[in-house]
Amino acid sequence: MVVVQAPLISQMRRGTLQYCVLALLADEERYGFDLVKELAEVEGMVTSEGTIYPLLARLRKEGLVETSWQESPSGPPRRYYRLTATGRAALEAFAGEWKRFRDAVDHFVEGT
């Protein structure tokens, strides 16, 4: 049995995951837990939920997302994530590239 090399899968995930996060934030701001839950619900996107938090921290550091604390009906205040203008620009640029890349790969791989 031949399987796709695990490092390749993990590299593809790593390269695209941050744009999936940005895409989730495109329409509304979200609480970290909900964001992670939604990402994890899609099969094959996330293997360790915990690793999303470092990713969110990096996106914040790079200015692609910003955060704000909001009171929660139950429990301590929650940190919400929201897309910045830079983040939106990065997301749009990636979306265009991704479609072209996906179509190109599909062109060869589809139907095999």
Next chain:
Amino acid sequence: MTYNPEPEIEHYLKRLSKAAHGLPRGRRRELVAEIEQHIRDALVETPVDSEAEMLTLLDRIGAPDEIAAAAGDRPVTRSTAMETCAIILLLVGGFLGFVGWIVGVVLLWRSSVWTLRDKLIGTFVIPGGLATGLFALGFVFAGGVGAQVCSSSPAVPGSLTAGKPTTYAQVLRYAERGQLRNVVFQPAQQEIDATYQGKTLVVDAPTDQSMTQLQNVLARHSVPFDASGTEKETCTGGLSTLGAIALLLALATLVMAPIATSIYLGRRLERQKFAQRPEPAI
């Protein structure tokens, strides 16, 4: 009995905190707090009734090592020039009038590579660095603190000093004839005082053995003598052998400790550099 997930949570967060050891303190605390909140939120959503369910939940969150590795991933390999400067200045900066060492300490504490413990070691072992040890070494040898003055370098046998016109051989002869009185041995001065026919004699004692020899002769003739001087410690102002060894050890430590600290900090620096390299598994 209801299942209490707290011990499992605490254990997991401890492992995470340990795994994230290489992160700056603030970042590590934030990460642990975020993961803890995630666990609490997950528990509110789907409460767990057994350890198995709790472990499944933690599995989904991921291994602490993985999360820490993801957090340690840095887009740019950071330069360690500042850290290298810090180590060098801590070691030899003391030679630049102590200011160099102070600068080293400032750089040490500003770096995010070292942990609090590393920084404390770097600061207190040894303030001033190598300069302190070498300064102490110079001070000790220049001041003669450690110089040995115990050595009883004997005078040349039979030598005569001005004003002491009697030789040891003569004194010995007088003693053989039982003509000496009030004999006092003074090993500290390498002298023997005695009274011979009403005159006071002062004679150089060639060696310790010769003193013993004379004492034996006097004892044979039952001539009382004062040999209390020979019992005394002949060292004056110097250190005992034990003290000298302790001093040498202390000095060696003063010199070696900053070197060891530099090597330690250098190794920690290397370790952190590599610790930040592994690719995060997502």
